[in-house]
Amino acid sequence: MRQFIQSIQRSRGISVAELAAMLGYKSQTSVARIMHGKANVESVTRFCQLMNACEALALTDEETDQLGRVLERKRLSQAEYAATDILRLLLREDLPVVDPVLVLVNTGERQRMMERYLPMTDMRITILNCETVLLFGSLAQLVRQGKAKVEHYLYSDDSLLRTVMTIRAALPILHENGYFGGLTYVSREEILNNPRGILMADVMLCEYEREGTPWYDLVIFQNKEEGMCFTFPGSGTTVHRMMEAVKAKAQPLRNGGMPSLREGYSAYLRYCSNLERDRAVYRIKPDFGMEQIPAEIWIRAFKEGPMAGDLTAVGDTKEMAELTRQRQKNTFSKKQAQHHVFKQRAVWKFVRTGRLSDQFWAFRTLTMQERLETLRNMLEQHTQNPYYKLHFLKDEDCIRDDEIICYDGMGIIFIKAGTDYNLQAAHSEIMVSQPEFLRIYRQFFLHSILPNSVQPEYKTRKILLEMIDYCQKNLQEEKTAT
Structure with missing residues (x-):
């Protein structure tokens, strides 16, 4: 708040005492307390209202927005403020559609995900976490074309930020009928003590058939655009068994209810x-x-x-x-x-x-x-x-x-x-x-x-x-x- 008030002083050529008088305060003490972070939320809220209403100051739209963010930061916890920043981005636009790189561990080859999976049909894709991986725009294309069905499970330790990030990341695919998303709530202590560390990672299991034989890819993402891909023959039963604890407690990310x-x-x-x-x-x-x-x-x-x-x-x-x-x-x-x-x-x-x-x-x-x-x-x-x-x-x-x-x-x-x-x-x-x-x-x-x-x-x-x-x-x- 101090930086904002000082910028207003500089741009209007006024002192703290003059600003206080313009806003109707009896002395500059109240404004000084706000500048030094010693005022409560109610006092800061009142100050912001007076600033917005003051015709002599005539705040610009940019200044009004900046003032609102300062008040938000004061009113919210650090986690809540970070979540509102993600929410602001969610309301503005989708994340960019990225085709992640898969590093095929068996061969050392690097291959784009869509290059690998577009020729396939009847894929069953199961995802764990991945709220920061730029994955869902490309997956939405596979679902829309009837090539895959996607199940997505996320561990959440009651983290508001993580929940908001997940909904933003998955929004491109949330509308698709071939997508199911579920949140499993666990305490941070449970997460730290869970022996199955892979369940906390960003993981994608893709099951498909090649020349009549079942195969599966296990992709562990290292960052938002790249993952290590391990390919095995079989149906991925072992990985599914590991996921049962997540699936059993999952609450749907989206609700049904719309008439057929x-x-x-x-x-x-x-x-x-x-x-x-x-x-x-x-x-x-x-x-x-x-x-x-x-x-x-x-x-x-x-x-x-x-x-x-x-x-x-x-x-x-x-x-x-x-x-x-x-x-x-x-x-x-x-x-x-x-x-x-x-x-x-x-x-x-x-x-x-x-x-x-x-x-x-x-x-x-x-x-x-x-x-x-x-x-x-x-x-x-x-x-x-x-x-x-x-x-x-x-x-x-x-x-x-x-x-x-x-x-x-x-x-x-x-x-x-x-x-x-x-x-x-x-x-x-x-x-x-x-x-x-x-x-x-x-x-x-x-x-x-x-x-x-x-x-x-x-x-x-x-x-x-x-x-x-x-x-x-x-x-x-x-x-x-x-």
């Missing part, structure tokens, strides 16, 4: 409604969600959409209408916190085109009048509903275009960007419900994203009013033209 294709779209709406009901929701998304479109507009857009001639092929239309109304009630009428963070450019695209970034495949484009009604409702809820808040990001590139929804006390759902919610096509969503991951994400959302990464309240209202004005002008022009 056979259950239809009304079952999916029911699933969403149950998740939203009576709990706080913290959402990051490029633009509005379908549950934020007024229910009657939603129903009309569906009934007049591409499936207008055969609505029952999508689902029970009466039930879908009722569930849509229930979802809107969940969003706007419950007495639980609702925070929705959007990207201004994506919402503007919706305003201009009438199509969401994840437009439901059975919807028609919304009319200009419907867009206007949607925006008016959003503004009304944002300004008059104490439980509902809409936010726009300052830096729209700081968070990926995926939808990330935290259902408080339940889990965090990741939905791939650009989905059309066609359950029979490429729609993919996963829920991660690890309690520690849920806790640190919620904390990060409330104490980092909301204070540091979104536009202030007055700018949010201004943006919404500009969008409403755009729709009104276009409607007036349409009326004049006719």
Whole structure:
């Protein structure tokens, strides 16, 4: 904090006493205590709030972000702060896709993993740990092509950092049906006393057939891009036996629960409604969600959409209408916190085109009048509903275009960007419900994203009013033209 305050002093040409006066302190003692790390978290939090609100200082976005990180470092333990740094990267982008080098111990040859495994089929791959190995982007390609199924097990000693790193590393493959991930919680003492040291290493077991004979590779990774590969004939039973202790206690890294294709779209709406009901929701998304479109507009857009001639092929239309109304009630009428963070450019695209970034495949484009009604409702809820808040990001590139929804006390759902919610096509969503991951994400959302990464309240209202004005002008022009 001292370095930050000193940088503000230098850039504004003010003393500590002058800064204290600008912030409303009676003396410079309080600021001096904060500079020297002698103030409690509450005092530092109050200081940061005063700094952000001080018009005379006019902090830049970069300074606001820096101040937020300083406060985070004060408030969190070292492990929690490190975990939030990884979480910030997770929200921004995937890890790079790397094709690791395998050093074939039997021959001394060096071979790329994909070069070795792409020609094969029906592989069974079992992974231990590897949260720091750049492995999963390449494995996702093998799973997607139907060449392999992957089981991934991780020892965790209740390390928050390790859990967050695992989810970030595995995110490229978490959406794939051919992947299973499991966490096994053990104490650090158990880990240190475990005689099977290999279970603490970064290991990959790949089983396959070559000319009708079973073989397996045992790869022990030395770093994030290279591993020693030992090749043996047989099925790898001995290695699997060693892994049984890990597998038996493993808790799934991701949750099931999403309806199957056979259950239809009304079952999916029911699933969403149950998740939203009576709990706080913290959402990051490029633009509005379908549950934020007024229910009657939603129903009309569906009934007049591409499936207008055969609505029952999508689902029970009466039930879908009722569930849509229930979802809107969940969003706007419950007495639980609702925070929705959007990207201004994506919402503007919706305003201009009438199509969401994840437009439901059975919807028609919304009319200009419907867009206007949607925006008016959003503004009304944002300004008059104490439980509902809409936010726009300052830096729209700081968070990926995926939808990330935290259902408080339940889990965090990741939905791939650009989905059309066609359950029979490429729609993919996963829920991660690890309690520690849920806790640190919620904390990060409330104490980092909301204070540091979104536009202030007055700018949010201004943006919404500009969008409403755009729709009104276009409607007036349409009326004049006719």
